[in-house]
Amino acid sequence: MKNTSFSYWAFLAPCLIAIFFSLVLPILIGVYYSFTKYNGFEVSEFVGLENYKKLISDTQFLDSLWFTTKFSVVSVVLINIIGLTLALLVTQKLGKINTIFRTIYFMPNLIGGIILGFIWQFIFLKVFKGIAEFTGLELFDGWLATPETGFWGLVILYIWQMSGYIMVIYISFLNNVPTELIEAASIDGANAWQRFWKVKFHLIAPAFTISLFLTLSNAFKIYDQNMALTNGGPFGKTEMATMNIYNTAFKVQQMGYAQAKAMVFLIIIAVISAIQLYITRKREVDL
Amino acid sequence: MKLKKRFKSFLVVLIGLLTSLIWIYPFYLVVVNSFKTKAEIFTNTLGLPKKLTLDNYPEAFKELDFIQSFTNSLLISIVSIFLLVVFSSMAAYALSRNRSKLSSFIYFSFAIVILVPFQSIMIPLISIFGKLDMLNRAGLIFMYLGLGSSLAIFLYYGALRSISTSLDEAAIIDGANRFQIYRYIIFPMLKPTTVTVIVLNAIWIWNDYLLPSLVINKEGMYTIPLKVFYFFGEYSKQWHLALAALVIAIIPVIIVYIFLQKYVIKGISEGAIK
Numbered sequence: 001m002k003n004t005s006f007s008y009w010a011f012l013a014p015c016l017i018a019i020f021f022s023l024v025l026p027i028l029i030g031v032y033y034s035f036t037k038y039n040g041f042e043v044s045e046f047v048g049l050e051n052y053k054k055l056i057s058d059t060q061f062l063d064s065l066w067f068t069t070k071f072s073v074v075s076v077v078l079i080n081i082i083g084l085t086l087a088l089l090v091t092q093k094l095g096k097i098n099t100i101f102r103t104i105y106f107m108p109n110l111i112g113g114i115i116l117g118f119i120w121q122f123i124f125l126k127v128f129k130g131i132a133e134f135t136g137l138e139l140f141d142g143w144l145a146t147p148e149t150g151f152w153g154l155v156i157l158y159i160w161q162m163s164g165y166i167m168v169i170y171i172s173f174l175n176n177v178p179t180e181l182i183e184a185a186s187i188d189g190a191n192a193w194q195r196f197w198k199v200k201f202h203l204i205a206p207a208f209t210i211s212l213f214l215t216l217s218n219a220f221k222i223y224d225q226n227m228a229l230t231n232g233g234p235f236g237k238t239e240m241a242t243m244n245i246y247n248t249a250f251k252v253q254q255m256g257y258a259q260a261k262a263m264v265f266l267i268i269i270a271v272i273s274a275i276q277l278y279i280t281r282k283r284e285v286d287l
Numbered sequence: 288m289k290l291k292k293r294f295k296s297f298l299v300v301l302i303g304l305l306t307s308l309i310w311i312y313p314f315y316l317v318v319v320n321s322f323k324t325k326a327e328i329f330t331n332t333l334g335l336p337k338k339l340t341l342d343n344y345p346e347a348f349k350e351l352d353f354i355q356s357f358t359n360s361l362l363i364s365i366v367s368i369f370l371l372v373v374f375s376s377m378a379a380y381a382l383s384r385n386r387s388k389l390s391s392f393i394y395f396s397f398a399i400v401i402l403v404p405f406q407s408i409m410i411p412l413i414s415i416f417g418k419l420d421m422l423n424r425a426g427l428i429f430m431y432l433g434l435g436s437s438l439a440i441f442l443y444y445g446a447l448r449s450i451s452t453s454l455d456e457a458a459i460i461d462g463a464n465r466f467q468i469y470r471y472i473i474f475p476m477l478k479p480t481t482v483t484v485i486v487l488n489a490i491w492i493w494n495d496y497l498l499p500s501l502v503i504n505k506e507g508m509y510t511i512p513l514k515v516f517y518f519f520g521e522y523s524k525q526w527h528l529a530l531a532a533l534v535i536a537i538i539p540v541i542i543v544y545i546f547l548q549k550y551v552i553k554g555i556s557e558g559a560i561k
Contacts, residue, residue, distance in 0.1 A: 001381060001385045001465060002385065003387045003389050007464075007466070008381050011378060011381035011465070012378045012381050012382070014378070014432070015374050015375060018374075018430075019397065019400060019437060020433075021415065021429070022433025023403060023433055023434065026412040026415060040414070089299065092296070094299060094300055097300060100307075101307055102552065104311060105307070106548075107310070107311075107544065108310070108313075109490070110544055111494070111537060111540060112494025113494065114494075114496045114512045118515070118533055119317055119533060122529075123313055123316060126320075126329075127333065130333045160310070160313065168555045169559040172557075172559065223497055224512075228516070228519075242406045246406070246497075250501075255410050255414075258410060262408075262409070263407060266404060266407035269402060273402045
Protein backbone atom coordinates (compact mmCIF):
# COMPACT_ATOMS: atom_id res chain seq x y z
CA MET A 1 0.00 0.00 0.00
CA LYS A 2 1.63 3.26 -1.10
CA ASN A 3 1.36 6.16 1.31
CA THR A 4 0.15 8.34 -1.56
CA SER A 5 -2.71 5.98 -2.35
CA PHE A 6 -6.32 6.73 -1.55
CA SER A 7 -6.83 3.52 0.41
CA TYR A 8 -3.88 4.23 2.72
CA TRP A 9 -5.41 7.52 3.86
CA ALA A 10 -8.95 6.17 3.88
CA PHE A 11 -7.86 3.39 6.26
CA LEU A 12 -6.06 5.82 8.52
CA ALA A 13 -8.43 8.79 8.43
CA PRO A 14 -11.02 7.90 11.13
CA CYS A 15 -8.41 7.24 13.82
CA LEU A 16 -6.20 10.13 12.74
CA ILE A 17 -9.09 12.57 12.97
CA ALA A 18 -10.38 11.20 16.27
CA ILE A 19 -6.91 11.18 17.86
CA PHE A 20 -6.21 14.67 16.56
CA PHE A 21 -9.34 16.18 18.12
CA SER A 22 -9.30 14.19 21.38
CA LEU A 23 -5.58 14.14 22.15
CA VAL A 24 -3.24 16.16 19.96
CA LEU A 25 -5.24 19.37 19.80
CA PRO A 26 -6.13 19.27 23.54
CA ILE A 27 -2.44 18.88 24.47
CA LEU A 28 -1.46 21.87 22.31
CA ILE A 29 -4.29 24.02 23.61
CA GLY A 30 -3.54 22.74 27.12
CA VAL A 31 0.00 24.06 26.93
CA TYR A 32 -1.41 27.45 25.94
CA TYR A 33 -4.08 27.46 28.69
CA SER A 34 -1.42 26.72 31.30
CA PHE A 35 0.10 30.15 30.57
CA THR A 36 -3.19 32.01 30.92
CA LYS A 37 -6.00 32.98 33.22
CA TYR A 38 -8.92 30.92 31.92
CA ASN A 39 -12.28 30.47 33.61
CA GLY A 40 -13.81 27.92 31.26
CA PHE A 41 -15.45 30.47 28.99
CA GLU A 42 -12.78 32.92 27.99
CA VAL A 43 -9.07 33.49 28.37
CA SER A 44 -8.91 36.81 30.18
CA GLU A 45 -5.17 37.31 30.26
CA PHE A 46 -1.81 35.80 29.29
CA VAL A 47 0.16 35.40 32.50
CA GLY A 48 3.34 33.68 31.32
CA LEU A 49 4.87 31.40 33.93
CA GLU A 50 2.68 32.81 36.72
CA ASN A 51 0.62 29.59 37.13
CA TYR A 52 3.74 27.47 37.37
CA LYS A 53 5.30 29.79 39.93
CA LYS A 54 2.11 29.63 41.96
CA LEU A 55 1.96 25.86 42.10
CA ILE A 56 5.45 25.53 43.54
CA SER A 57 4.15 27.11 46.75
CA ASP A 58 0.65 25.58 46.62
CA THR A 59 0.86 23.32 49.67
CA GLN A 60 -2.46 21.60 48.97
CA PHE A 61 -1.23 20.58 45.49
CA LEU A 62 2.20 19.51 46.74
CA ASP A 63 0.58 17.56 49.57
CA SER A 64 -1.70 15.84 47.07
CA LEU A 65 1.32 14.87 44.95
CA TRP A 66 3.09 13.52 48.01
CA PHE A 67 -0.01 11.62 49.10
CA THR A 68 -0.34 10.17 45.59
CA THR A 69 3.31 9.10 45.59
CA LYS A 70 3.02 7.45 49.00
CA PHE A 71 -0.18 5.71 47.97
CA SER A 72 1.32 4.52 44.68
CA VAL A 73 4.54 3.15 46.12
CA VAL A 74 2.85 1.31 49.00
CA SER A 75 0.08 -0.16 46.86
CA VAL A 76 2.40 -1.11 43.99
CA VAL A 77 4.65 -3.11 46.32
CA LEU A 78 1.73 -4.85 48.04
CA ILE A 79 -0.20 -5.52 44.82
CA ASN A 80 2.83 -7.14 43.21
CA ILE A 81 3.60 -9.33 46.22
CA ILE A 82 -0.02 -10.43 46.54
CA GLY A 83 -0.53 -10.74 42.77
CA LEU A 84 2.55 -12.94 42.39
CA THR A 85 1.52 -15.07 45.37
CA LEU A 86 -1.92 -15.60 43.86
CA ALA A 87 -0.33 -16.46 40.51
CA LEU A 88 1.94 -19.04 42.12
CA LEU A 89 -1.08 -20.45 43.94
CA VAL A 90 -3.25 -20.92 40.85
CA THR A 91 -0.42 -22.33 38.72
CA GLN A 92 -0.02 -25.31 41.08
CA LYS A 93 -1.39 -28.52 39.60
CA LEU A 94 -4.74 -28.61 41.34
CA GLY A 95 -7.10 -29.27 38.44
CA LYS A 96 -10.28 -27.41 37.71
CA ILE A 97 -10.48 -25.53 40.98
CA ASN A 98 -7.67 -23.29 39.71
CA THR A 99 -10.00 -21.73 37.16
CA ILE A 100 -12.51 -20.97 39.90
CA PHE A 101 -9.85 -19.35 42.11
CA ARG A 102 -8.54 -17.32 39.19
CA THR A 103 -12.04 -16.20 38.25
CA ILE A 104 -12.73 -15.02 41.79
CA TYR A 105 -9.44 -13.17 42.30
CA PHE A 106 -9.88 -11.30 39.03
CA MET A 107 -13.51 -10.35 39.59
CA PRO A 108 -13.08 -7.00 41.42
CA ASN A 109 -11.10 -5.72 38.44
CA LEU A 110 -14.24 -5.65 36.33
CA ILE A 111 -16.15 -3.37 38.67
CA GLY A 112 -15.85 0.36 38.16
CA GLY A 113 -13.97 2.61 40.60
CA ILE A 114 -17.14 4.42 41.66
CA ILE A 115 -18.92 1.23 42.68
CA LEU A 116 -15.78 -0.19 44.32
CA GLY A 117 -15.40 3.00 46.32
CA PHE A 118 -18.97 2.81 47.61
CA ILE A 119 -18.70 -0.90 48.46
CA TRP A 120 -15.66 -0.21 50.60
CA GLN A 121 -17.19 2.91 52.10
CA PHE A 122 -19.92 0.64 53.43
CA ILE A 123 -17.36 -1.85 54.74
CA PHE A 124 -15.15 0.70 56.44
CA LEU A 125 -17.97 2.80 57.89
CA LYS A 126 -20.55 0.18 58.80
CA VAL A 127 -18.98 -3.29 58.83
CA PHE A 128 -15.79 -2.18 60.56
CA LYS A 129 -17.88 -0.36 63.14
CA GLY A 130 -19.87 -3.55 63.66
CA ILE A 131 -16.63 -5.50 64.13
CA ALA A 132 -15.35 -2.87 66.58
CA GLU A 133 -18.53 -3.09 68.65
CA PHE A 134 -18.54 -6.87 68.51
CA THR A 135 -14.90 -7.43 69.44
CA GLY A 136 -14.08 -4.24 71.30
CA LEU A 137 -11.00 -3.77 69.09
CA GLU A 138 -10.21 -0.11 68.62
CA LEU A 139 -8.36 -0.92 65.42
CA PHE A 140 -11.67 -1.18 63.56
CA ASP A 141 -13.17 2.01 64.93
CA GLY A 142 -13.44 5.34 63.16
CA TRP A 143 -12.22 4.33 59.70
CA LEU A 144 -11.99 7.01 57.00
CA ALA A 145 -12.26 9.65 59.73
CA THR A 146 -8.49 10.15 59.92
CA PRO A 147 -5.94 10.66 57.13
CA GLU A 148 -4.19 7.39 58.10
CA THR A 149 -7.31 5.22 57.90
CA GLY A 150 -8.27 7.03 54.69
CA PHE A 151 -4.87 6.18 53.25
CA TRP A 152 -5.01 2.51 54.22
CA GLY A 153 -8.63 2.33 53.12
CA LEU A 154 -7.60 3.41 49.63
CA VAL A 155 -4.67 0.99 49.63
CA ILE A 156 -6.89 -1.94 50.67
CA LEU A 157 -9.48 -1.07 48.03
CA TYR A 158 -6.82 -0.84 45.34
CA ILE A 159 -5.15 -4.11 46.36
CA TRP A 160 -8.52 -5.83 46.13
CA GLN A 161 -9.10 -4.33 42.70
CA MET A 162 -5.68 -4.78 41.10
CA SER A 163 -4.11 -7.95 42.56
CA GLY A 164 -6.16 -10.17 40.27
CA TYR A 165 -5.08 -8.17 37.25
CA ILE A 166 -1.41 -8.42 38.14
CA MET A 167 -1.95 -12.10 38.91
CA VAL A 168 -3.08 -12.65 35.31
CA ILE A 169 0.11 -11.03 34.00
CA TYR A 170 2.32 -13.18 36.25
CA ILE A 171 0.39 -16.31 35.27
CA SER A 172 1.11 -15.76 31.59
CA PHE A 173 4.81 -15.43 32.34
CA LEU A 174 4.86 -18.40 34.71
CA ASN A 175 3.18 -20.55 32.07
CA ASN A 176 6.00 -19.69 29.69
CA VAL A 177 8.65 -21.07 32.04
CA PRO A 178 9.80 -24.28 30.31
CA THR A 179 8.79 -27.33 32.37
CA GLU A 180 12.07 -29.06 31.43
CA LEU A 181 13.96 -26.43 33.39
CA ILE A 182 11.86 -27.01 36.50
CA GLU A 183 12.19 -30.78 36.13
CA ALA A 184 15.93 -30.50 35.65
CA ALA A 185 16.14 -28.43 38.82
CA SER A 186 14.08 -31.03 40.70
CA ILE A 187 16.35 -33.85 39.54
CA ASP A 188 19.33 -31.84 40.71
CA GLY A 189 17.71 -31.81 44.12
CA ALA A 190 16.22 -28.32 44.29
CA ASN A 191 13.20 -28.00 46.58
CA ALA A 192 10.14 -25.89 45.75
CA TRP A 193 11.57 -22.85 47.51
CA GLN A 194 14.84 -23.09 45.58
CA ARG A 195 13.06 -23.81 42.31
CA PHE A 196 11.16 -20.58 42.74
CA TRP A 197 14.01 -18.31 43.77
CA LYS A 198 16.78 -19.82 41.65
CA VAL A 199 14.87 -20.63 38.46
CA LYS A 200 11.39 -19.17 38.05
CA PHE A 201 12.20 -15.86 39.66
CA HIS A 202 14.85 -15.09 37.04
CA LEU A 203 12.70 -16.18 34.13
CA ILE A 204 9.74 -14.03 35.11
CA ALA A 205 11.87 -10.94 35.64
CA PRO A 206 10.33 -9.14 32.63
CA ALA A 207 6.93 -9.55 34.30
CA PHE A 208 8.17 -7.49 37.24
CA THR A 209 9.07 -4.56 35.03
CA ILE A 210 5.73 -4.67 33.24
CA SER A 211 3.69 -5.12 36.41
CA LEU A 212 5.55 -2.61 38.54
CA PHE A 213 5.22 0.24 36.10
CA LEU A 214 1.73 -0.66 34.98
CA THR A 215 0.56 -0.51 38.56
CA LEU A 216 2.67 2.55 39.29
CA SER A 217 1.29 4.71 36.49
CA ASN A 218 -2.24 3.39 37.07
CA ALA A 219 -1.98 4.15 40.78
CA PHE A 220 -0.85 7.69 40.00
CA LYS A 221 -3.85 8.22 37.76
CA ILE A 222 -6.68 6.94 39.96
CA TYR A 223 -9.57 9.29 40.59
CA ASP A 224 -12.91 7.45 40.86
CA GLN A 225 -11.89 5.30 43.82
CA ASN A 226 -10.51 8.34 45.64
CA MET A 227 -13.69 10.30 45.08
CA ALA A 228 -16.12 7.53 45.96
CA LEU A 229 -14.26 6.32 49.05
CA THR A 230 -12.95 9.40 50.86
CA ASN A 231 -13.66 12.31 48.50
CA GLY A 232 -10.38 13.75 49.74
CA GLY A 233 -11.52 13.89 53.35
CA PRO A 234 -10.95 14.50 56.14
CA PHE A 235 -10.03 18.12 55.34
CA GLY A 236 -8.49 17.34 51.96
CA LYS A 237 -5.85 15.15 53.61
CA THR A 238 -6.50 12.18 51.30
CA GLU A 239 -6.83 14.23 48.14
CA MET A 240 -4.80 12.81 45.27
CA ALA A 241 -3.21 14.81 42.45
CA THR A 242 -5.99 14.03 39.96
CA MET A 243 -8.65 15.18 42.39
CA ASN A 244 -6.71 18.34 43.12
CA ILE A 245 -6.57 19.10 39.39
CA TYR A 246 -10.28 18.37 38.97
CA ASN A 247 -11.30 20.53 41.91
CA THR A 248 -9.12 23.44 40.80
CA ALA A 249 -10.71 23.25 37.35
CA PHE A 250 -14.36 22.53 38.04
CA LYS A 251 -14.99 23.60 41.64
CA VAL A 252 -13.14 26.92 41.74
CA GLN A 253 -13.07 27.44 37.95
CA GLN A 254 -9.36 28.28 37.78
CA MET A 255 -8.90 26.34 34.57
CA GLY A 256 -5.63 27.95 33.51
CA TYR A 257 -4.06 27.20 36.87
CA ALA A 258 -5.51 23.67 36.88
CA GLN A 259 -4.03 23.10 33.42
CA ALA A 260 -0.57 24.11 34.67
CA LYS A 261 -0.94 21.45 37.38
CA ALA A 262 -2.11 19.03 34.69
CA MET A 263 1.05 19.68 32.65
CA VAL A 264 3.23 18.93 35.69
CA PHE A 265 1.22 15.75 36.18
CA LEU A 266 1.76 14.83 32.51
CA ILE A 267 5.51 15.25 32.92
CA ILE A 268 5.54 13.02 36.03
CA ILE A 269 3.67 10.25 34.19
CA ALA A 270 5.93 10.67 31.14
CA VAL A 271 9.05 10.30 33.30
CA ILE A 272 7.69 7.15 34.95
CA SER A 273 6.86 5.69 31.53
CA ALA A 274 10.22 6.66 30.06
CA ILE A 275 12.07 4.92 32.91
CA GLN A 276 9.91 1.85 32.35
CA LEU A 277 10.67 1.80 28.63
CA TYR A 278 14.37 2.27 29.29
CA ILE A 279 14.52 -0.60 31.79
CA THR A 280 12.46 -2.95 29.61
CA ARG A 281 14.60 -2.24 26.57
CA LYS A 282 17.82 -2.61 28.53
CA ARG A 283 16.72 -5.96 29.89
CA GLU A 284 15.76 -7.18 26.43
CA VAL A 285 19.24 -6.27 25.20
CA ASP A 286 20.87 -7.99 28.19
CA LEU A 287 18.99 -11.18 27.46
CA MET B 288 6.12 -39.47 49.45
CA LYS B 289 2.72 -39.73 47.82
CA LEU B 290 1.00 -38.93 51.08
CA LYS B 291 3.19 -35.89 51.53
CA LYS B 292 2.33 -34.68 48.06
CA ARG B 293 -1.38 -35.17 48.73
CA PHE B 294 -1.12 -33.24 51.95
CA LYS B 295 0.69 -30.46 50.15
CA SER B 296 -1.99 -30.03 47.49
CA PHE B 297 -4.66 -30.20 50.20
CA LEU B 298 -2.89 -27.35 51.96
CA VAL B 299 -2.65 -25.31 48.74
CA VAL B 300 -6.35 -25.80 48.02
CA LEU B 301 -7.17 -24.77 51.57
CA ILE B 302 -5.15 -21.57 51.25
CA GLY B 303 -6.80 -20.91 47.89
CA LEU B 304 -10.25 -21.37 49.37
CA LEU B 305 -9.56 -19.09 52.32
CA THR B 306 -8.20 -16.39 50.02
CA SER B 307 -11.23 -16.75 47.76
CA LEU B 308 -13.52 -16.29 50.75
CA ILE B 309 -11.67 -13.13 51.75
CA TRP B 310 -11.92 -11.91 48.15
CA ILE B 311 -15.67 -12.54 47.93
CA TYR B 312 -16.46 -11.32 51.44
CA PRO B 313 -16.98 -7.64 50.46
CA PHE B 314 -19.50 -8.69 47.78
CA TYR B 315 -21.17 -11.01 50.29
CA LEU B 316 -21.54 -8.22 52.87
CA VAL B 317 -23.10 -5.87 50.34
CA VAL B 318 -25.54 -8.50 49.07
CA VAL B 319 -26.57 -9.72 52.53
CA ASN B 320 -27.14 -6.23 53.88
CA SER B 321 -29.17 -5.23 50.84
CA PHE B 322 -31.86 -7.62 52.10
CA LYS B 323 -32.13 -5.94 55.48
CA THR B 324 -34.35 -3.07 56.57
CA LYS B 325 -32.82 0.35 57.11
CA ALA B 326 -32.90 -0.11 60.88
CA GLU B 327 -31.41 -3.59 60.85
CA ILE B 328 -28.35 -2.52 58.88
CA PHE B 329 -27.43 -0.31 61.83
CA THR B 330 -28.09 -2.81 64.59
CA ASN B 331 -26.98 -5.99 62.80
CA THR B 332 -24.38 -5.29 60.11
CA LEU B 333 -22.41 -8.50 60.40
CA GLY B 334 -25.06 -11.20 60.65
CA LEU B 335 -27.66 -12.61 58.30
CA PRO B 336 -30.96 -10.70 58.03
CA LYS B 337 -33.35 -11.58 60.87
CA LYS B 338 -36.25 -10.71 58.62
CA LEU B 339 -35.60 -10.88 54.89
CA THR B 340 -36.93 -7.86 53.03
CA LEU B 341 -37.09 -7.40 49.27
CA ASP B 342 -38.50 -3.87 49.46
CA ASN B 343 -35.15 -2.18 48.81
CA TYR B 344 -34.85 -3.55 45.31
CA PRO B 345 -37.90 -2.12 43.52
CA GLU B 346 -37.18 1.30 44.98
CA ALA B 347 -33.47 1.24 44.10
CA PHE B 348 -34.34 -0.05 40.63
CA LYS B 349 -36.69 2.87 40.12
CA GLU B 350 -34.37 5.49 41.57
CA LEU B 351 -31.50 4.24 39.41
CA ASP B 352 -33.72 4.59 36.35
CA PHE B 353 -32.17 1.25 35.64
CA ILE B 354 -33.69 0.45 32.25
CA GLN B 355 -32.68 3.81 30.86
CA SER B 356 -29.21 4.04 32.40
CA PHE B 357 -28.49 0.44 31.42
CA THR B 358 -29.59 1.12 27.83
CA ASN B 359 -27.43 4.24 27.70
CA SER B 360 -24.38 2.40 29.04
CA LEU B 361 -24.94 -0.46 26.62
CA LEU B 362 -25.46 1.80 23.61
CA ILE B 363 -22.38 3.92 24.32
CA SER B 364 -20.17 0.90 25.06
CA ILE B 365 -21.24 -1.15 22.04
CA VAL B 366 -21.01 1.64 19.48
CA SER B 367 -17.67 2.90 20.83
CA ILE B 368 -16.13 -0.57 20.93
CA PHE B 369 -17.43 -1.42 17.46
CA LEU B 370 -15.89 1.73 15.99
CA LEU B 371 -12.66 1.17 17.91
CA VAL B 372 -12.29 -2.36 16.59
CA VAL B 373 -13.07 -1.48 12.97
CA PHE B 374 -11.12 1.76 12.66
CA SER B 375 -8.09 0.76 14.75
CA SER B 376 -7.58 -2.49 12.91
CA MET B 377 -7.90 -0.65 9.59
CA ALA B 378 -5.40 2.00 10.63
CA ALA B 379 -2.97 -0.61 11.94
CA TYR B 380 -3.35 -2.53 8.68
CA ALA B 381 -2.46 0.51 6.58
CA LEU B 382 0.54 1.29 8.80
CA SER B 383 1.82 -2.28 8.76
CA ARG B 384 1.58 -2.58 4.98
CA ASN B 385 3.42 0.62 4.22
CA ARG B 386 7.00 0.75 5.44
CA SER B 387 7.75 4.41 4.89
CA LYS B 388 9.17 7.10 7.16
CA LEU B 389 5.71 8.68 7.26
CA SER B 390 4.13 5.48 8.57
CA SER B 391 6.82 5.08 11.21
CA PHE B 392 6.23 8.64 12.30
CA ILE B 393 2.45 8.16 12.56
CA TYR B 394 2.90 4.85 14.41
CA PHE B 395 5.40 6.40 16.80
CA SER B 396 3.05 9.31 17.53
CA PHE B 397 0.20 6.88 18.25
CA ALA B 398 2.45 4.93 20.63
CA ILE B 399 3.43 8.12 22.46
CA VAL B 400 -0.12 9.38 23.07
CA ILE B 401 -1.06 6.09 24.80
CA LEU B 402 0.83 7.45 27.80
CA VAL B 403 -1.03 10.76 28.11
CA PRO B 404 -3.06 10.75 31.33
CA PHE B 405 -6.66 11.85 30.93
CA GLN B 406 -6.41 14.65 33.52
CA SER B 407 -3.80 16.46 31.48
CA ILE B 408 -6.10 16.90 28.48
CA MET B 409 -9.45 17.00 30.28
CA ILE B 410 -9.88 20.78 30.42
CA PRO B 411 -9.07 21.65 26.78
CA LEU B 412 -10.96 18.56 25.58
CA ILE B 413 -14.16 19.75 27.20
CA SER B 414 -13.73 23.31 25.94
CA ILE B 415 -13.05 22.16 22.35
CA PHE B 416 -16.06 19.87 22.24
CA GLY B 417 -18.16 22.48 23.99
CA LYS B 418 -17.35 24.99 21.24
CA LEU B 419 -18.20 22.41 18.57
CA ASP B 420 -21.52 21.78 20.36
CA MET B 421 -20.55 18.14 20.75
CA LEU B 422 -21.07 17.59 24.48
CA ASN B 423 -23.50 14.75 23.82
CA ARG B 424 -23.50 10.98 23.30
CA ALA B 425 -22.10 11.21 19.76
CA GLY B 426 -19.31 13.45 21.01
CA LEU B 427 -18.58 11.02 23.84
CA ILE B 428 -18.33 8.08 21.43
CA PHE B 429 -16.01 10.09 19.20
CA MET B 430 -13.80 10.85 22.23
CA TYR B 431 -13.66 7.17 23.16
CA LEU B 432 -12.49 6.44 19.62
CA GLY B 433 -9.78 9.08 19.93
CA LEU B 434 -8.67 8.16 23.44
CA GLY B 435 -8.81 4.39 22.92
CA SER B 436 -7.56 3.85 19.41
CA SER B 437 -3.86 4.45 20.00
CA LEU B 438 -3.59 1.44 22.32
CA ALA B 439 -5.79 -0.65 20.01
CA ILE B 440 -3.66 0.27 16.98
CA PHE B 441 -0.55 -0.64 18.96
CA LEU B 442 -1.99 -4.09 19.76
CA TYR B 443 -3.23 -4.72 16.21
CA TYR B 444 0.04 -3.56 14.70
CA GLY B 445 1.94 -6.11 16.79
CA ALA B 446 -0.32 -8.90 15.52
CA LEU B 447 -0.20 -7.72 11.90
CA ARG B 448 3.58 -7.86 11.78
CA SER B 449 3.39 -11.63 12.09
CA ILE B 450 0.94 -11.96 9.18
CA SER B 451 2.91 -12.36 5.97
CA THR B 452 2.33 -9.84 3.18
CA SER B 453 2.42 -12.68 0.65
CA LEU B 454 -1.25 -13.25 1.52
CA ASP B 455 -2.04 -9.68 0.46
CA GLU B 456 -0.06 -10.04 -2.73
CA ALA B 457 -1.78 -13.27 -3.70
CA ALA B 458 -5.18 -11.67 -3.13
CA ILE B 459 -4.24 -8.63 -5.24
CA ILE B 460 -3.30 -10.92 -8.11
CA ASP B 461 -6.70 -12.55 -7.73
CA GLY B 462 -8.23 -9.10 -8.22
CA ALA B 463 -9.25 -8.21 -4.68
CA ASN B 464 -9.09 -4.57 -3.60
CA ARG B 465 -7.53 -3.37 -0.34
CA PHE B 466 -10.78 -3.22 1.57
CA GLN B 467 -11.73 -6.74 0.53
CA ILE B 468 -8.32 -8.04 1.60
CA TYR B 469 -8.67 -6.37 4.97
CA ARG B 470 -12.27 -7.45 5.49
CA TYR B 471 -12.12 -11.07 4.32
CA ILE B 472 -8.51 -12.15 4.82
CA ILE B 473 -6.76 -10.00 7.39
CA PHE B 474 -9.49 -9.10 9.88
CA PRO B 475 -10.54 -12.72 10.56
CA MET B 476 -6.91 -13.57 11.31
CA LEU B 477 -6.77 -10.83 13.95
CA LYS B 478 -9.45 -12.44 16.10
CA PRO B 479 -7.32 -12.99 19.25
CA THR B 480 -6.29 -9.33 19.22
CA THR B 481 -9.89 -8.28 18.65
CA VAL B 482 -10.85 -10.19 21.80
CA THR B 483 -8.18 -8.31 23.73
CA VAL B 484 -9.27 -4.95 22.33
CA ILE B 485 -12.93 -5.64 23.15
CA VAL B 486 -12.18 -6.82 26.70
CA LEU B 487 -9.86 -3.94 27.59
CA ASN B 488 -12.17 -1.30 26.19
CA ALA B 489 -15.35 -2.85 27.57
CA ILE B 490 -13.95 -2.74 31.11
CA TRP B 491 -12.81 0.86 30.60
CA ILE B 492 -15.85 2.32 28.83
CA TRP B 493 -18.56 0.48 30.77
CA ASN B 494 -17.08 1.65 34.08
CA ASP B 495 -15.88 5.09 33.06
CA TYR B 496 -17.19 7.85 35.27
CA LEU B 497 -15.16 11.01 34.83
CA LEU B 498 -15.48 11.57 31.07
CA PRO B 499 -19.25 10.94 30.88
CA SER B 500 -19.74 13.15 33.94
CA LEU B 501 -18.16 16.00 32.00
CA VAL B 502 -19.77 15.28 28.63
CA ILE B 503 -23.29 13.87 29.10
CA ASN B 504 -24.25 15.19 32.50
CA LYS B 505 -27.91 15.56 31.57
CA GLU B 506 -31.16 13.92 32.56
CA GLY B 507 -31.96 11.01 30.29
CA MET B 508 -28.36 10.45 29.17
CA TYR B 509 -26.92 9.07 32.42
CA THR B 510 -24.91 5.88 32.32
CA ILE B 511 -24.84 3.40 35.21
CA PRO B 512 -21.70 4.80 36.95
CA LEU B 513 -23.13 8.34 36.75
CA LYS B 514 -26.49 7.27 38.10
CA VAL B 515 -24.90 5.27 40.93
CA PHE B 516 -22.87 8.31 41.86
CA TYR B 517 -25.86 10.68 41.99
CA PHE B 518 -27.92 8.10 43.76
CA PHE B 519 -25.28 7.89 46.47
CA GLY B 520 -25.13 11.64 46.83
CA GLU B 521 -28.87 11.82 47.45
CA TYR B 522 -29.24 8.73 49.61
CA SER B 523 -25.90 8.67 51.40
CA LYS B 524 -27.40 7.82 54.77
CA GLN B 525 -29.87 5.29 53.36
CA TRP B 526 -27.63 2.29 53.11
CA HIS B 527 -30.50 -0.14 52.47
CA LEU B 528 -31.31 1.53 49.13
CA ALA B 529 -27.69 2.28 48.29
CA LEU B 530 -26.61 -1.33 48.75
CA ALA B 531 -29.48 -2.65 46.63
CA ALA B 532 -28.44 -0.16 43.94
CA LEU B 533 -24.85 -1.41 44.06
CA VAL B 534 -26.01 -5.00 43.66
CA ILE B 535 -28.20 -4.07 40.69
CA ALA B 536 -25.29 -2.23 39.08
CA ILE B 537 -22.88 -5.13 39.56
CA ILE B 538 -25.14 -8.00 38.44
CA PRO B 539 -24.91 -7.44 34.65
CA VAL B 540 -21.09 -7.36 34.82
CA ILE B 541 -20.90 -10.55 36.88
CA ILE B 542 -23.29 -12.40 34.56
CA VAL B 543 -21.29 -11.47 31.46
CA TYR B 544 -18.07 -12.34 33.28
CA ILE B 545 -19.23 -15.80 34.33
CA PHE B 546 -20.07 -16.69 30.74
CA LEU B 547 -17.04 -15.10 29.13
CA GLN B 548 -14.39 -15.42 31.86
CA LYS B 549 -12.14 -17.52 29.62
CA TYR B 550 -12.03 -14.76 26.99
CA VAL B 551 -11.71 -11.99 29.56
CA ILE B 552 -8.66 -13.56 31.24
CA LYS B 553 -7.12 -14.48 27.89
CA GLY B 554 -7.70 -10.99 26.52
CA ILE B 555 -6.13 -9.36 29.56
CA SER B 556 -3.05 -11.56 29.58
CA GLU B 557 -2.40 -11.16 25.87
CA GLY B 558 -2.87 -7.41 26.13
CA ALA B 559 -0.34 -7.19 28.94
CA ILE B 560 2.49 -9.15 27.35
CA LYS B 561 2.71 -6.91 24.31
